[in-house]
Amino acid sequence: MSYEAEWRARFGEETEPNPDLPDLPWLRQVLMRRTHRRYAARPVPQALLRLLLGTAFSASSKSDFQQASVIRVRDRQSRDRLAALVPDMPWIGNAPEFLVFCGDAHRVERIGELRGHINENGKLEGFFNAAIDAALVLQTFILSAETAGLGCCPISVIRNHAGAVAEILGLRDKVFPVAGLCVGYPAAAGHVSMRLPLEVTVHIDHYNDGRPAEAIDAYDRRRDSRYSLPREQQRAPDLFGYSSFYGWSEDKARQAAQPEGEGFPTFLRKCGFSLD
Amino acid sequence: MSYEAEWRARFGEETEPNPDLPDLPWLRQVLMRRTHRRYAARPVPQALLRLLLGTAFSASSKSDFQQASVIRVRDRQSRDRLAALVPDMPWIGNAPEFLVFCGDAHRVERIGELRGHINENGKLEGFFNAAIDAALVLQTFILSAETAGLGCCPISVIRNHAGAVAEILGLRDKVFPVAGLCVGYPAAAGHVSMRLPLEVTVHIDHYNDGRPAEAIDAYDRRRDSRYSLPREQQRAPDLFGYSSFYGWSEDKARQAAQPEGEGFPTFLRKCGFSLD
Numbered sequence: 001m002s003y004e005a006e007w008r009a010r011f012g013e014e015t016e017p018n019p020d021l022p023d024l025p026w027l028r029q030v031l032m033r034r035t036h037r038r039y040a041a042r043p044v045p046q047a048l049l050r051l052l053l054g055t056a057f058s059a060s061s062k063s064d065f066q067q068a069s070v071i072r073v074r075d076r077q078s079r080d081r082l083a084a085l086v087p088d089m090p091w092i093g094n095a096p097e098f099l100v101f102c103g104d105a106h107r108v109e110r111i112g113e114l115r116g117h118i119n120e121n122g123k124l125e126g127f128f129n130a131a132i133d134a135a136l137v138l139q140t141f142i143l144s145a146e147t148a149g150l151g152c153c154p155i156s157v158i159r160n161h162a163g164a165v166a167e168i169l170g171l172r173d174k175v176f177p178v179a180g181l182c183v184g185y186p187a188a189a190g191h192v193s194m195r196l197p198l199e200v201t202v203h204i205d206h207y208n209d210g211r212p213a214e215a216i217d218a219y220d221r222r223r224d225s226r227y228s229l230p231r232e233q234q235r236a237p238d239l240f241g242y243s244s245f246y247g248w249s250e251d252k253a254r255q256a257a258q259p260e261g262e263g264f265p266t267f268l269r270k271c272g273f274s275l276d
Numbered sequence: 277m278s279y280e281a282e283w284r285a286r287f288g289e290e291t292e293p294n295p296d297l298p299d300l301p302w303l304r305q306v307l308m309r310r311t312h313r314r315y316a317a318r319p320v321p322q323a324l325l326r327l328l329l330g331t332a333f334s335a336s337s338k339s340d341f342q343q344a345s346v347i348r349v350r351d352r353q354s355r356d357r358l359a360a361l362v363p364d365m366p367w368i369g370n371a372p373e374f375l376v377f378c379g380d381a382h383r384v385e386r387i388g389e390l391r392g393h394i395n396e397n398g399k400l401e402g403f404f405n406a407a408i409d410a411a412l413v414l415q416t417f418i419l420s421a422e423t424a425g426l427g428c429c430p431i432s433v434i435r436n437h438a439g440a441v442a443e444i445l446g447l448r449d450k451v452f453p454v455a456g457l458c459v460g461y462p463a464a465a466g467h468v469s470m471r472l473p474l475e476v477t478v479h480i481d482h483y484n485d486g487r488p489a490e491a492i493d494a495y496d497r498r499r500d501s502r503y504s505l506p507r508e509q510q511r512a513p514d515l516f517g518y519s520s521f522y523g524w525s526e527d528k529a530r531q532a533a534q535p536e537g538e539g540f541p542t543f544l545r546k547c548g549f550s551l552d
Binding site for chain 2: 198
């Protein structure tokens with residue numbers, strides 16, 4: 001069986017057809033998955049949303065502690081306040097559904113109180129474990145929603161506004177936003193985001209970044225041959241000037257050179273984590 | 277369409293049949309998904325593994341920074357050393373494949389060097405973003421593998437041995453293990469892990485833990501009616517004694533009262549993160 005067209009879409013590379021591979025349309029769908037930011041007016045049926053939340057929470061969970069919570073934002077005023085935090089992403093305000101996936105290190109503490117075995121789940125590892133649990137639920141929700149014909153857009157930038165999000169959603173101590181998620185029926189085709197080759201991201205036995213320059217140059221070119229970032233989209237030319245060739249790596253290097261998330265440790269401490 | 281049997285398996289609750297729900301066998305599969313720790317001798321075909329890694333890296337990534345790496349452990353000696361870290365999980369050593377999903381905040385820095393825009397991606401938010409990227413790739417791999425008939429067992433406990441894992445796998449600074457994953461064709465049926473009801477984990481507009489005691493008592497009873505933890509599996513009776521009714525919440529409260537991961541902040545600092 002062959003997945004050549006889907007592999008080309010995802011990686012911009014050719015792959016060999018292989019008659020031994022099973023024909024699994026769902027894997028094709030994942031290779032062709034894309035973010036959707038524009039939605040049809042059609043609402044998401046409530047029973048379907050509940051079903052998708054059920055599949056989402058079927059994800060594995062560290063030690064079966066189940067440290068994820070989802071806030072479904074229905075109140076118009078709360079949604080508008082969330083949307084106002086990120087003015088260049090109007091889809092936060094206008095998606096048919098908006099969910100916030102949270103790490104929840106509070107519930108385990110609460111259960112400890114209920115059972116009389118007091119625990120302190122507010123160290124750095126408590127944060128880490130709850131964050132990963134939430135991400136596993138988030139990704140299961142996304143893939144389930146896509147399987148039902150919905151489109152999603154994860155909003156990781158809410159991490160830069162964690163304190164405000166926590167206030168708007170009335171989060172308890174040790175409950176923190178991992179990502180928002182816009183959900184709806186897609187109104188446009190969207191595009192497949194090309195990924196780094198597995199030769200860069202998958203390592204055998206030992207981490208290896210021996211030849212990243214060539215691999216990343218070639219990746220930049222493959223992306224560029226599908227879609228060239230126009231000159232006016234070059235990031236912060238006042239700081240970095242204009243590049244004659246402006247690829248993914250140049251764009252990401254510029255983006256990373258302007259730090260985000262300065263306030264995050266302050267938020268986590270305020271939220272009850274000790275970071276020790 | 278109805279998902280009653282699958283809902284009952286996952287949540288131990290009844291749900292109404294709903295003729296408007298679409299019939300999606302993949303959602304049924306996710307509701308019935310389970311961890312597998314025993315594997316048939318049959319190897320995982322290499323082309324299939326590559327395909328599954330391709331779908332895995334199709335997950336969304338914060339700002340398109342693509343901060344996940346996977347280490348595939350093929351070397352017998354490395355595998356044995358990893359397995360020796362967790363003697364009570366022999367499946368780490370004997371699963372047909374073992375992968376380690378890592379947050380990778382190093383690659384973005386390397387790209388900054390290549391492009392001459394020096395960045396510092398070693399703050400707490402750099403860790404958080406890379407951790408979430410890795411978790412999204414991990415969960416997409418798991419669901420893809422299950423769709424291809426494989427079974428998986430995530431190994432989050434390697435977080436308690438992060439320094440040793442980093443040494444065995446030759447991880448660079450700012451590359452850290454999020455979870456290991458055992459992969460193979462299942463040799464046993466496994467069982468569906470019952471989840472907290474959505475009334476506890478999904479909140480409308482505001483975080484709400486108003487009535488957790490009743491909801492968690494009821495959940496404990498539902499779990500217990502499917503499988504009672506035998507008296508000899510009560511955790512640390514020397515510390516906590518024996519409970520006449522020993523449910524999930526008692527077990528988790530006891531587990532959380534014995535802290536893990538004390539060394540994690542030390543590891544992260546050694547790994548190059550400043551936690552500020």
